[in-house]
Amino acid sequence: MTLMTILLVLLVLAALWASMTTLLLRATIALALASAMLAVVMYALGATIAAVLELSVCAGLISVVFVSVISLTQRKPFKDYVVRRMSRLTRFWPLPLVLIAAGVALTFVRAPIQVALPAAGAEEDVRVVLWNLRQLDLFGQILILLAGVIGVLVLFKREGKDDN
Amino acid sequence: MSHLLLLVPFAALILANLLPRSARPAATGIALGVLALQTVAVALPPLGLADWSALNPVDTAIGLHVSMDNLSVLLLVSAGLAGMASIFAAGPGLKTPRERFLFANLVLVALIGINGISMVRDLFSLYVFIEVTAIATFILVVLRHGVEAYEGAWKYVILSAVASVLMLASIALFILVEGGVSLSAITHALASPGPIPWIATALFLCGLFIKGGLVPFHGWLADAYSAAPAPSSIFMAGIVTKASGVFALMRLSQSVFVDALPTRWIFLVVGAVTLVIGAFLALTQSDMKRMLAYSSVSQIGYIVLALGGSPQLGIVAAALHFFNHAVSKSQLFANAQAIEEQLGTISMDRMGGLGSRMPVTAGTSAVASLSIAGLPPLAGFWSKLLIVIALWQVGQYVFAAIAILTSLVTLGYFLSLQRRVFFGVPLAEWANVREVRGRLLTPALALSLITVAVGLVFPLVLSLLLGGSR
């Protein structure tokens, strides 16, 4: 088994743990772990800049958001989770089996795929592509961030009291 | 001029946020100005009244990959009209100055998103601008922190994000097979053999169907429309849902699919199912805004059904129905806001006989209802006729029959709405209801006038549309 396969298996395992664990805080940690594994996979495939962004934003920022939401909405004592653990398990126990079955089934697929190669001398550097060819997307990103700021103002700030 | 359509609202957005706190109410005025400017400036060239080509050096200097054509003009004008109606309604509809200020900002952001959607030539940029519009709309739904608003917003957020995942998977497949996602690259990919481009197309279409609220993904629409504050509903129903979903279908039909048989059948089937189910769901509602929401689902089905007709006439018919629906549905939601403001309820079981107390609302809603139902000589009649002709031309007689029969159902539920709300003797509890003031009446009157005018001068409009959509 190559390194890449091991990394991918770890990624799926982390995501599986995130779905199946009972405590939300553990699920958040599992999600951050999955993001970190994805960042490593992306780095191994050659997407260095995207890997850094994935690690810092998804494994970092989103985990902070999740943890703050959990801390603001957590009300039940721990023993209630034990009671619910059984009902969760009945809904989730087929998942690992389905995943293993799907994984095994897909290893038997053998179909050729045609891929178009880029023209010789096509641009290879992300920074050039991003800033010269896809400026429209950058404009979109700025708009989305502005919209996000307005969203935070609407959702997290009440008139007269600041809850965040 | 295409770049100015993105940059002018952006500059207005920055300007509105730089205003000192005391001058914040001017933000709605700025938004209104931008919308009016857009509607007028974009509508003039096709009418031959103005030529903005002197502004071309600006476009080449900035160099974004956007370009305008007549289909873009359609969306831009519709967005301007629906946006102006919602800004007018924001005054009476939202109570605090802070809400009004945030509403103006969000409408400007969504406007930039919609302008971007109308002009991009690339699937990924299309996705980015659809997300811009969607995020602004999520916040519009929860602007007034009602209990129902969060439930409706949650369904909308989740389904919209699932649609995004489908669209991105499709884009990934296109990158693998073709190496690019511009419209010309997609056309080239679909022309080459192999199932993968078609699988990717199916995924992207599913994503657009979810965003546009077509059956079977229509579950979020009624909740989001009825739970949002009234000015947001006007904006959403008037333009956002159509721009995010159906407009991209029209653009793809025009540039990529043109006459491809598989996509034509997809549009026919999905359009017909949506239109029938939407109409029957609308019949069963007792909440006015939910009935209007299901009516929107049904009309969006009409637009998609038109795309399954003959290539030339189908897109023209879809475009005209798009415009008519933007105008009429914005106006109906403005009427709903007027009624809700005066009565405090939106449930039709408790209404009755409002016609004598709110004559302007009653009259304008009658015009819009009859237009959507397809009565001559209003604008809606012409668009439905064109849809039926477009279907007839390719031999889809069954689907044409479905379209005509469902028009009768449409007429049925709208007449039911009129009867329950406006006709009859006023109930005792509504004795003190009076007509709403200017700021809600203006958009209703103006939009009704446009409906009637488009219906009456239709031959001129038709020649413009046929001349433009190539």
Place this chain on the structure above:
Amino acid sequence: MTIEIPQSFWLYFTFFTLLLVDGVWCMLATYNLLRMLIGLEILMKSVTFFLIVAGYLGHRMALAQAMVITVIVIEVVVVVIAAGVILGFFRAHNSLNIRHTRNLKG
């Protein structure tokens, strides 16, 4: 000019599918809003992974990375807004269980 890509595509595709199934199952089998958001996050990670794989195998890493960067920005803003909606839902119903919604029926 086209080439046939090696079988590694199917390896990556397998893992993409596994992540996809995991995310979808997580979203469907839960009643808790936050867990639905986690499921959604897993879905977005799967499609981010698929984009990078497509870029790697199609020799278009620059384009794929540019797209992934934009997608990550969009993803984080959507998660922040979804978290805000969850908070509002919690303040209104005092619970994160979607079965407690009584008003809207779809």
